[in-house]
Amino acid sequence: MSLRVVIMGVSGTGKTSLGTALSDRLGIPYLDGDDLHPEANVAKMAAGIPLTDDDRWPWLDLVAQTLNARAPVILGCSALRRAYRDRLRAGAGGRVHFLHLTGPQEVIAARMQARQGHYMPPALLDSQFATLEPPGPDEAVALDITLPLADLVGIAAAALQGPDA
Numbered sequence: 755m756s757l758r759v760v761i762m763g764v765s766g767t768g769k770t771s772l773g774t775a776l777s778d779r780l781g782i783p784y785l786d787g788d789d790l791h792p793e794a795n796v797a798k799m800a801a802g803i804p805l806t807d808d809d810r811w812p813w814l815d816l817v818a819q820t821l822n823a824r825a826p827v828i829l830g831c832s833a834l835r836r837a838y839r840d841r842l843r844a845g846a847g848g849r850v851h852f853l854h855l856t857g858p859q860e861v862i863a864a865r866m867q868a869r870q871g872h873y874m875p876p877a878l879l880d881s882q883f884a885t886l887e888p889p890g891p892d893e894a895v896a897l898d899i900t901l902p903l904a905d906l907v908g909i910a911a912a913a914l915q916g917p918d919a
Contacts, residue, residue: 756825757782758846759914760817762833762889763855764882766862767899768906769830772855775907777828780914785824787831790816804881807837814838818845834885839893852894853910859883861900 759776761769770786777784788796791813795805817831822845833839833852843850863879889896895913897906 756848757827757914758821758825758848758850759828759853760821760833760839760842760850761828761830761853761855762839762894763899764832764834764862764886765879766865767855767857768865768903769832769855771903772853772897772906772910773828773830775903776910779907779911780828782826782828783824784828784830785820787813787817787829790820804885810838811841814841815845818842821845821850822847832882834882835887836889836893839889851914852889853913854889854894854896855899855906856888856896857899 757780759782761773761776763769770784773784773786776782791799795809795813798805798809814831817829818841821827821829821842825846825848831842833842839850839852859879895910897909899906901909
């Protein structure tokens with residue numbers, strides 16, 4: 755069985771940081787779902803325009819195809835709504851483990867303000883929180899982004915290798 759992991763959460767929660775560190779820990783490749791967005795989506799977000807579901811469906815299908823074709827893999831993807839997570843599960847070709855990065859909006863906003871070279875402007879954070887349907891414990895492992903990265907990696911690795919994994 756090949757491991758398929760989606761690190762999810764609003765923009766600025768640290769999906770790439772956790773994904774890279776977890777990749778190093780588990781020896782499984784990490785891919786950034788942002789790299790799978792079509793140019794039109796990137797341009798829209800860079801202009802401060804939130805994506806619609808119609809914008810997201812083809813991207814989510816590509817993320818699901820990537821989970822299917824590249825497993826074992828860790829993939830960063832916002833996966834904000836249950837319907838989006840269901841779409842990923844339906845096309846992934848096997849069980850998908852979701853790790854949900856959560857934290858106070860002001861902490862996330864400060865992180866977004868500090869990062870360099872990312873197309874997602876902090877102005878879209880409110881729309882991300884408005885779209886977010888937080889997964890319950892039956893759907894994802896919640897990880898508090900105020901914890902040190904090393905702690906998050908340990909908690910994530912244990913969850914992925916535990917009896918329910």
